[in-house]
Amino acid sequence: MAQQRSLKRVKIFDKVIGYFLLTLLALFFLFPLVYMVSTSLNPDERDIVNKMGSVMAFVPKNISLKNYIGDPDAEDPTKTENQGVIGRMNFGRFMFNSVFIVSCTVLAGLLVNSMLAFGLARFSFKGREVLVSGIVALMIIPFEAIAIPLLWLVNNLGWLDSYQVQIIPFIANPFYIFLFYQFFIQFPKALEEAALIDGASWFKIYWKVALPLSKPILSSVAILHFLMQWGFFLWPLMVTRGEEYRPLPVAMQQFFGQYPRDWGDIMAFASMMTIPVLVLFVILQRHFVNSVKSSGIK
Amino acid sequence: MAYALSKKKKRAVLLFILPGLCLLSMFMILPFLMSFGLSFTNQRLLSRYATEFIGWSNYERLFRDDLFFTGLKNNFVFALIVVPIQTVLALGMAMVVNKHLKGVKIFRTAYFMPTVTTMVVVSVVWTFMYNPQGLINNFMQAITFGNWETVDFLKNSQWAFPAIMLMSIWQGAGFQMLIFLAGLQEIPEILYEAATIDGANKWRKFWNITLPQLRNTTTFVLISTTILALRLFDQIKIMTNGGPNDSTYTVILHLYNSGFSKQRVGYASAITVVFFLIVLAISIVQRLILREEREV
Structure with a gap:
């Protein structure tokens, strides 16, 4: 009985270690890609540069597609800084x-x-x-x-x-x-x-x-x-x-x-x-x- | 039935093999042979002057070209550091992913994503992270409790190459992981069962079953990663262009600079020939090791 219980405990321990390693590796392989997407969604260039080194870089203050398609509501939408990649x-x-x-x-x-x-x-x-x-x-x-x-x-x-x-x-x-x-x-x-x-x-x-x-x-x-x-x-x-x-x-x-x-x-x-x-x-x-x-x- | 071909069948064979053979001859075999010929001339990409045969001059110059040897040395340093780390990491990942845990496929997908991402994009994103105020510096600050001195990784001749190495390992490990995974799944389960009955622990199983059974896979991974290290170009061109102080200069960058930027086709062909001979030598070593394995 006791042996069986300890065997079970070993198995659970194995599982925990397994998932821990899997998660650690996933963080390592995914963070640059998540970083890329979250930065691209941040319309405020100054905000990007200010917090480029912190965890907050992964959560933009505002989310918008301005970097992609530009800001149509801007006063002068043809100015480079108001344009997105597709426009400029x-x-x-x-x-x-x-x-x-x-x-x-x-x-x-x-x-x-x-x-x-x-x-x-x-x-x-x-x-x-x-x-x-x-x-x-x-x-x-x-x-x-x-x-x-x-x-x-x-x-x-x-x-x-x-x-x-x-x-x-x-x-x-x-x-x-x-x-x-x-x-x-x-x-x-x-x-x-x-x-x-x-x-x-x-x-x-x-x-x-x-x-x-x-x-x-x-x-x-x-x-x-x-x-x-x-x-x-x-x-x-x-x-x-x-x-x-x-x-x-x-x-x-x-x-x-x-x-x-x-x-x-x-x-x-x-x-x-x-x-x-x-x-x-x-x-x-x-x-x-x-x-x-x-x-x-x- | 003899293998004599009827006229109709002959035509059929030609229909199937000619398009491919023509393309291969024209765009692979011909330029490959031309590299030997051109390497003995002073050919330039665009030139009004006649091309001259100059014997071994290009090779003589190449062996006195410090920049070429700097590049070659860097390529080998890159291989020496990246190949073992990436191989061990990939094997470890394959073993974790091979465990029968729920949801393991999702993790496998995640690890493979950098490999699907184009190297140019990877280089751009990591350049951003290597910024002095960027993510990597701050991460190092955090794990050393503030004892880390900020570095501008890509502008520092000590740090630029290791920075590119880390990124390359990040990008390539997923691919190697899948190749190891395929190798692991081919090991017969019965070997492990027998070892369990004999009372072998995990380590013994790993050393005495897993590693020997993976010999072919490991050889393949080691050699193909080494050849990739010799072909290093994209990330270098984007991130450092060989600098600072040539600390990230590579053979292929030298090839590009000589043959394209300076338009010295003859000289670049000599580099091409030497580069090919090195790749060939490594491939022959691979074949020899694998053949040995088959005979045993």
Whole structure:
């Protein structure tokens, strides 16, 4: 009896320690993000600077969207300090650029990478093994190891300051091809044989049979590709000059470099760039977790 | 059935593999090979003068370039400090999250959020927190009971790099945690049950079961974090631009400055080649360790 009770006590103690650690870690990982959002909601720049170091920074005196959309009731709404991020710069343009570039790259990437993987996994032909090991070898090359020659190349093509310079070089990716390949190679042969006897074309088999069975890997690759492109900084920093094709990360850096810094507006910019992704992440969480796990399989 | 391809099937293969292969050749293999060629020339990004072959000059200059070695040293210091801390933290987090506690998934979500946040945004938010009057200074004041002397973290050559390291650990740990979690969930439960019957305590189980079973996962995490440390750029460019006094200068920042700002494509290509060889060496070490594991 007594032993049982002490065992129970150990279990409760374990639980308490467990939750304590979990909470401590959660505070550590969340406080900067909460800080970002709460600062962005504080319309009073002086208030932000005054209490930036205290716990009170997490509770703005007044909550408003002024840093986002400006203050329409101000005497002169066109004055910079009365404007929000959306009014004082071409924020809509930057957002459109990022969304456009990322969706084109990810969609075209899903198609091109899965097709190449399908070709390698479902056909036997001369040179197949060489191609597969070649693609595995390419996975070692980090982007930084081709950035400068690629810059020179696209400059010669006259692609600087454009959408295609931010999309086309990043569609095909050996790592994503490899993930698709590993998935397709597991399909039984009978899958396409039955369809071939029915007279279906290879493209039809790929489109109507293979892809619908590949939803888990499609979503994993889409998420990894999306995260990489959305935060991509080094490349657009080199290949975009004007605002026309500038994506969000470069726009953020430019805005951040302007003095005097308006922290409320900066945090509003940062929040608008982050919150949609976080919401997407919370909704598609299961897929996110799987995509990270798949990136660990090598 | 032999593997002879009918004409129709040949066409099908080409249809599937050509688009991807063309893109890879054009935008990955070609620039990769070009970096070797360009590194022996004085090529500039925009130049009216003809390009000349200059032999090993770029490499000779590179080995006398103090800034390059400062960057390389910083990259390795970063790896040496960040990799172990981040790995241990991630493993610990994975083990806590792996416990069968109610609501644990909510916590897992929270830990992963920094990873989903773009590095540019992370850098901006932490710059605000590293302000002399900012959150981090006040926090240090509080936990040292006022004995902390205020520092302007990012403008102090002793503090700037550690400050960026802490932030990078904060951003990256969630990703590694998930990879460890996947590894933990693959360890057969029966190993732990057998150990319990043998009367092993928690520590013994951790040292004799968990760690050996996680060998592959740990190797992968260690190597991939090391390579990420060598690729350090975004946070440096935003927060310090290599300063103060080059204390946060890195190889990729040097690559960017030489190849883009100064437009010396030839010289930057030599940096590219050396950078790639270092990454390659580390990747080969990883493969060797993993192969050893498979043979055992």
